[in-house]
Amino acid sequence: MPSPFGPAHEAARRAARHLQQRLPVPAEGKMFGVLVVDGGYLAAFSGMLDGRWEVAGFVPPAFDPAARDAFWPAGERELAAIDAQLAALDDPRAEVAAALARQQADLDALRTRHRLRREQRRIERAGGESHAPDQERDGDTAERTRFLHELDQQSRGDTAERKRFDAERRPIREVLEARARELDTERARLVARRAGTSRGYLVRLQDTYAFPLRALFAPGEPPGGAGDCAAPKLVAYALRHGLRPRALAEFWWGPVSVTGDRRHGVFYPACRGKCGPILAHLLGGIAETPPVLEDPAAELRVVWQDAHLIVVAKPAGLLSNPGRSTKDSVETRLSARAVHRLDLDTSGLLVLAKDPVTLAAMQRQFERREVEKRYVAWLAGEVAGEAGTIDLPLRLDVDDRPRQVVDPVHGRPAITEWRVLARQGGRTRVTLSPRTGRAHQLRVHCAHPSGLATPIVGDRLYGHADSRLYLHAEALAFVHPATGARLELAEPAPF
Secondary structure: OOOOOOOOOHHHHHHHHHHHHOOOOOOOOOOEEEEEOOOOOEEOOOOOOEEEEEOOOOHHHHOOOOHHHHHHHHHHHHHHHHHHHHHHHHHHHHHHHHHHHHHHHHHHHHHHHHHHHHHHHHHHHHHHHHOOOOOOOOOOOHHHHHHHHHHHHHHHHHHHHHHHHHHHHHHHHHHHHHHHHHHHHHHHHHHHHHHHHHHHHHHHHHOOOOOOOOHHHOOOOOOOOOOOHEEEEEEHHHHHHOOOOEEEEEEOOOOOOOOOOOOOEEEOOOOOOHHHHHHHHHHOOOOHHHOOOOOOOOOEEEEOOOOOOEEEEEOOOOOOOOOOOOOOEHHHHHOOEEEEOOOOOEEEEEEOOOOOHHHHHHHHHHOOOOOOOEEEEEEEOOOOOOOOEEEEEEEOOOOOOOOOOOOOOOEOOOOOEEEEEEEEHHHHHHEEEEOOOOOHHHHHHOOOOOOOOOOOOOOOOOOOOOOOOOOEEEEEEEEEEOOOOOOEOOOOOOO
C-alpha cells in the first residue's frame, strides 16, 4: 500500500470521486476518506457527521460503540450535574462581585472628591490673598491666619470623612471578600472535579479503540481527536474484517476551513501528528515511509562560486539538506552547508557556504532581512488586483506537520509583497518577494482566503497536485561577507 503521507494513488482518487457523487456539500467543511480494498472501497469521515458517530454507508468509529454506550451516558449525566453546580455559582458570584464593585466605586468617588478639594486648597494656599474675605486690606495677618485655619479644618474634615467611610464599609467589605473567596474555592473544586471526571471517562473510552491509542502516544497524552480521523477508522476497520488495504485517499468536502488551508475537493495526505503513530502501528511500519518524491538524477547546476560561497540552481524534487530518511540533498552532493532552505518541491537559487565563518555571516544577513529574494509562481486561478502586500502570521500545525497555519495570536510575523506578471488560461503568473523567511510562507500566503486566495499550481499541501510545484526562486541579492561586494544573481524559471 502506498504511504498515506504521500500523494493519493489514482485508484484511491477514483474511489473518492465515486463517493463525492453522492456526498452533499455540508454547511461546514469536513475531511472524508476512502480506502481501496479487494473488491471495492470503504468510506469514512473524520469525527462526527451531523452530530452522529455512525452513519449508514460509512465505517463506524474506531472505538467500541457498545462499550461506550455502557458508561458514556452516565458520564454525561455526571458532567451535566457538575455543570449545573457550576452554573448555580454564577449568580451569587456575580452579586458579590457587583457589591464589591459598588463599594470600590464609592471609595473611588470619595477619593476623587477629596483629591480635587486638596488641589483647590493647594492653589488657595499658594495665592491666598485673592480668596481672602477682605482683599483690600493687603497684609492683614489675622485675616490670613483665619483663612489658613479654615483650610486646615477642611483638610481634617476630609480625613475624618475617610475614616468614617472606612469604619462603616470595612466590615461589609470583609464579609463580601470572604464570601468571594469561598465561592471561588468552591468553583475551583468543581472545575478540578469536572476535569478529573472527564479525563476518567475519556481514558475509559480510549481503552476501547481497536488499537492501543494511549500506548502509542505515551508518555504523553493522545492529541484531541486522535483515532477519530478518517484514515485510522478505515485501516482499523479493514484489518478487523480481514480486508487488505490497497490505497488510501483523504479529501476536504465543503466550505474552506477556518484556518484557510483546506479547500473543497482537494486531496490531502494523512496528518502525522494525530495519525502517524496509529497508522504506523496498524500498517506495521509502512505508514512511516515517506513518499519518494526526490529525483536522484535531478540536475544540480552551479550558478556562481568562489573560495567562500557557492550558489546553485536547485531542481524541484531535491532536498536542500538531508532528511531523516533521505540523505540525498544539495548539501551532501556539494559537501557544503546551505545558508537557507528551499522546499523539496521548490526550484531556484540556493546559497551554500564553504566554511563556518562564511556560513555564520550569511545567516546573519538572512536573519536581519538584508538579503533580497524574488520568486516567480503560477497560481491556479485569477487573482484580484495587480500588486500588494500580504501580512499573515504563521505557525506550525503541530497535529499535521509540516503544514503551516495562519494564526494572528500565536503566529510569527510573515510578510510577502506580490505583483502580477501575466494572466493566461485562468491562471495568474506573479512575482513574490518575501520580507520574512517563514516555512511555507509563500505557499500559505497565496492559498489563504485572506491572502491571494489562489494556491500555487501543483501545491500538494495547500492546493492541487500537478506535475510539479510551480514556484521558483529566480533572483537573489546580498553582500559578499568576505569581499563586501554586492552580488545580484538570477536564474530564469523553467516554466
